[in-house]
Amino acid sequence: xxxxxxxxxxxxxxxxxxxxxxxxxxxxxxxxxxxxxxxxxxxxxxxxxxxxxxxxxxxxxxxxxxxxxxxxxxxxxxxxxxxxxxxxxxxxxxxxxxxxxxxxxxxxxxxxxxxxxxxxxxxxxxxxxxxxxxxxxxxxxxxxxxxxxxxxxxxxxxxxxxxxxxxxxxxxxxxxxxxxxxxxxxxxxxxxxxxxxxxxxxxxxxxxxxxxxxxxxxxxxxxxxxxxxxxxxxxxxxxxxxxxxxxxxxxxxxxxxxxxxxxxxxxxxxxxxxxxxxxxxxxxxxxxxxxxxxxxxxxxxxxxxxxxxxxxxxxxxxxxxxxxxxxxxxxxxxxxxxxxxxxxxxxxxxxxxxxxxxxxxxxxxxxxxxxxxxxxxxxxxxxxxxxxxxxxxxxxxxxxxxxxxxxxxxxxxxxxxxxxxxxxxxxxxxxxxxxxxxxxxxxxxxxxxxxxxxxxxxxxxxxxxxxxxxxxxxxxxxxxxxxxxxxxxxxxxxxxxxxxxxxx
Ligand SMILES: *Cc1c(COP(=O)(O)O)cnc(C)c1O
Numbered sequence: 001x002x003x004x005x006x007x008x009x010x011x012x013x014x015x016x017x018x019x020x021x022x023x024x025x026x027x028x029x030x031x032x033x034x035x036x037x038x039x040x041x042x043x044x045x046x047x048x049x050x051x052x053x054x055x056x057x058x059x060x061x062x063x064x065x066x067x068x069x070x071x072x073x074x075x076x077x078x079x080x081x082x083x084x085x086x087x088x089x090x091x092x093x094x095x096x097x098x099x100x101x102x103x104x105x106x107x108x109x110x111x112x113x114x115x116x117x118x119x120x121x122x123x124x125x126x127x128x129x130x131x132x133x134x135x136x137x138x139x140x141x142x143x144x145x146x147x148x149x150x151x152x153x154x155x156x157x158x159x160x161x162x163x164x165x166x167x168x169x170x171x172x173x174x175x176x177x178x179x180x181x182x183x184x185x186x187x188x189x190x191x192x193x194x195x196x197x198x199x200x201x202x203x204x205x206x207x208x209x210x211x212x213x214x215x216x217x218x219x220x221x222x223x224x225x226x227x228x229x230x231x232x233x234x235x236x237x238x239x240x241x242x243x244x245x246x247x248x249x250x251x252x253x254x255x256x257x258x259x260x261x262x263x264x265x266x267x268x269x270x271x272x273x274x275x276x277x278x279x280x281x282x283x284x285x286x287x288x289x290x291x292x293x294x295x296x297x298x299x300x301x302x303x304x305x306x307x308x309x310x311x312x313x314x315x316x317x318x319x320x321x322x323x324x325x326x327x328x329x330x331x332x333x334x335x336x337x338x339x340x341x342x343x344x345x346x347x348x349x350x351x352x353x354x355x356x357x358x359x360x361x362x363x364x365x366x367x368x369x370x371x372x373x374x375x376x377x378x379x380x381x382x383x384x385x386x387x388x389x390x391x392x393x394x395x396x397x398x399x400x401x402x403x404x405x406x407x408x409x410x411x412x413x414x415x416x417x418x419x420x421x422x423x424x425x426x427x428x429x430x431x432x433x434x435x436x437x438x439x440x441x442x443x444x445x446x447x448x449x450x451x452x453x454x455x456x457x458x459x460x461x462x463x464x465x466x467x468x469x470x471x472x473x474x475x476x477x478x479x480x481x482x483x484x485x486x487x488x489x490x491x492x493x494x495x496x497x498x499x500x501x502x503x504x
């Protein structure tokens with residue numbers, strides 16, 4: 001792979017390697033853009049490249065393995081260009097080679113998972129990581145993860161402990177449940193609950209509640225994976241108490257309710273509430289299990305938001321178990337929470353799948369810290385980002401739009417027209433799908449509209465390439481930036497200089 005050092009007889013190329021950017025001789029071949037073309041043999045050998053002072057610094061900083069891999073790959077790429085007759089002399093000066101190597105090394109080391117600015121208008125965006133963690137949760141992770149902790153150790157007795165006990169008390173206090181357990185996410189909570197309570201038996205669900213959430217979670221499939229037989233009752237739009245009653249038989253394990261979080265059936269509809277269903281189940285000694293999905297722990301309506309059933313309401317209505325997510329309206333880390341009757345929670349905790357689905361110490365630390373915020377409900381809209389963003393005053397969002405407009409217009413140049421607009425955002429993550437959050441933001445449209453579709457795509461791409469990628473949405477021939485989730489405008493303005501002038 002390694003090429004011999006170009007001999008000094010190669011004149012112009014050798015001088016380039018020595019770092020002197022002299023003009024190529026008039027007889028040298030040229031690219032159509034006038035750049036001098038160089039042959040493969042003008043490339044330095046690997047050792048020669050690595051001995052350049054700038055490259056030694058890279059070796060010092062990052063070690064031989066990574067830097068050598070990247071140097072080989074760089075030379076191989078340049079060699080292919082040379083063979084194709086497209087390698088320009090300016091790309092193989094010492095400075096250019098060292099820069100190219102540094103770029104490659106830094107690109108390899110750059111994390112693929114990155115912070116982004118969510119300007120989509122959807123606060124709990126499933127593709128953008130859902131809930132943003134509160135400071136308290138971040139601090140707890142920071143404080144605990146570099147050291148051993150009492151994850152499964154009872155400090156009072158010095159004996160083995162149960163990781164669930166770290167949050168069970170809080171969950172019971174906040175929801176009124178007798179017992180609680182936590183797993184990796186709500187899909188796991190539903191799967192485990194069904195596997196533990198309905199394996200080889202029947203679970204009765206209304207046809208109006210056989211939901212699919214984000215493609216990968218379809219209730220009938222989860223049932224099948226848990227080994228439970230699905231018994232569908234009612235119709236898509238109407239299910240009555242007698243539908244459940246008639247379906248109950250000797251193989252019935254439980255009655256299930258699913259919060260239809262990502263769609264709404266409107267018009268001629270009827271469904272059986274938890275309060276109606278519980279007595280029907282309990283007469284037969286069966287439990288009612290409710291999958292709430294979002295599971296807000298506080299009254300959303302009291303915060304001026306669309307109402308959302310809480311786990312505490314579901315338990316008070318007679319449900320025996322309620323499952324919900326940690327990273328939707330609760331505003332914490334990805335987790336699945338199961339609260340309800342002690343005897344049922346015990347069976348769930350003893351199931352072998354619990355070990356496979358258990359919550360790891362990182363989200364558990366974040367979950368405990370997030371739940372503790374609920375002990376001071378008056379501070380929630382300040383300390384919990386999800387509720388802070390959802391309740392952010394419209395005037396505040398409008399002020400951000402006003403403040404940003406001139407800077408964005410200037411950065412984009414005269415090919416684009418930026419204006420402040422009223423927008424309709426969403427809570428997201430399947431919560432309250434038909435509700436809209438009145439919001440504000442900036443709409444960017446090309447001044448020359450002939451190729452507006454392509455121009456908008458190119459602008460969206462340029463915004464996604466910023467150091468902290470900016471994610472907006474394209475609608476009605478405009479790129480929309482909803483500013484509800486941009487609490488500090490500087491997060492955007494400080495990187496506008498990186499937008500190509502007259503972008504894209
Ligand atoms: C979101 C949701 C789930 C899945 O929860 P995850 O925490 O994403 O696994 C299950 N059921 C309902 C009703 C949901 O809304």
